[in-house]
Amino acid sequence: MTQVSLDLYKSNFERAWCPGCGNFGILGGVQQALVDLNLAPHEVIICTGIGQAPKLPHYMNVNTFNGLHGREVATAQAIKIASPEMKVIVHAGDGGAYGEGGNHFIHGLRRNVDITVVVHDNHIYGLTKGQASPTTDAGTITKVNPEGVASRPMNPLALAVSQSTAFVAQTLSSNTKHMVEILKQAISHRGFSYVNILQPCVTWDHVHTYKFYNEHTYLLDDTWNPEDQMAALNLVLTPSDRIPLGVIYRNSKSPWDEVTHHRTDLSLHNIKTEQVKNLISKFA
Ligand SMILES: Cc1ncc(C[n+]2csc(CCOP(=O)(O)OP(=O)(O)O)c2C)c(N)n1
Ligand code: SF4
Ligand SMILES: [Mg+2]
Numbered sequence: 001m002t003q004v005s006l007d008l009y010k011s012n013f014e015r016a017w018c019p020g021c022g023n024f025g026i027l028g029g030v031q032q033a034l035v036d037l038n039l040a041p042h043e044v045i046i047c048t049g050i051g052q053a054p055k056l057p058h059y060m061n062v063n064t065f066n067g068l069h070g071r072e073v074a075t076a077q078a079i080k081i082a083s084p085e086m087k088v089i090v091h092a093g094d095g096g097a098y099g100e101g102g103n104h105f106i107h108g109l110r111r112n113v114d115i116t117v118v119v120h121d122n123h124i125y126g127l128t129k130g131q132a133s134p135t136t137d138a139g140t141i142t143k144v145n146p147e148g149v150a151s152r153p154m155n156p157l158a159l160a161v162s163q164s165t166a167f168v169a170q171t172l173s174s175n176t177k178h179m180v181e182i183l184k185q186a187i188s189h190r191g192f193s194y195v196n197i198l199q200p201c202v203t204w205d206h207v208h209t210y211k212f213y214n215e216h217t218y219l220l221d222d223t224w225n226p227e228d229q230m231a232a233l234n235l236v237l238t239p240s241d242r243i244p245l246g247v248i249y250r251n252s253k254s255p256w257d258e259v260t261h262h263r264t265d266l267s268l269h270n271i272k273t274e275q276v277k278n279l280i281s282k283f284a
Pocket of ligand 2: 016017018020021022023052122126127200201202203204
């Protein structure tokens with residue numbers, strides 16, 4: 001099989017992101033990961049909702065389903081079940097994934113359909129001009145929180161580890177090498193793979209800057225065992241000003257298609273075929 005080239009994924013659409021936005025790095029990273037995995041654009045579909053992060057597939061040559069804000073995990077699961085041969089990837093913002101789509105995210109973690117969910121965590125609602133999202137730090141002042149955000153931020157990594165999610169990782173939009181490696185592992189892993197990408201929003205968030213991440217992040221090294229769930233939970237629950245990057249937790253539990261296949265020998269495709277045959281027989 002010939003090697004897929006980066007040019008296949010390139011598009012000429014104008015990119016409506018602020019200069020310096022972390023989304024540029026993520027766009028380059030996901031394209032490189034798909035090329036490294038030798039996946040052609042027709043084998044991949046990226047599902048998104050609304051936001052700055054969800055614009056990503058508009059700027060590359062790939063199949064896209066752009067649906068409602070926060071509903072991207074639901075559509076991605078349906079597409080994967082109907083088209084198991086496709087690589088199905090979600091790109092969502094922290095607002096869409098953890099706020100408006102929080103319910104889909106939680107149940108996606110435990111349902112374990114074989115999709116990859118990439119969250120561009122910029123700790124803010126970027127598109128709608130800087131309101132607090134579920135991951136905004138308590139005390140942050142925004143236009144709608146003049147006295148500071150009162151709620152504590154959500155801990156989505158801890159949530160994912162606690163639900164025995166198949167693959168849980170964190171990376172940084174400006175560390176291309178690390179991000180590409182993590183995305184490749186996530187896309188290749190069977191089951192629900194979740195990657196939280198720390199992404200500076202240079203317009204609305206003046207705390208989580210490139211400098212901040214350079215000073216506060218560190219790479220998990222070879223001594224880290226991502227199969228130790230309790231250690232992973234301890235890592236992401238323990239308050240620290242040092243932020244880990246790497247595969248935090250993974251397991252090889254049977255994904256949804258294997259579990260359901262064991263329960264019935266009627267695959268979705270067979271059901272569809274039977275229904276079509278019945279319909280045809282009515283009109284024959
Ligand atoms: C159900 C619903 N709620 C709210 C909105 C308005 N809305 C669109 S994008 C957005 C915030 C996007 O923030 P995030 O998901 O973090 O993505 P970012 O723009 O930061 O990448 C909101 C509140 C909407 N379109 N639909
Ligand atoms: S508002 Fe923030 S997230 Fe949106 S394009 Fe600008 S820098 Fe990026
Ligand atoms: Mg956001």
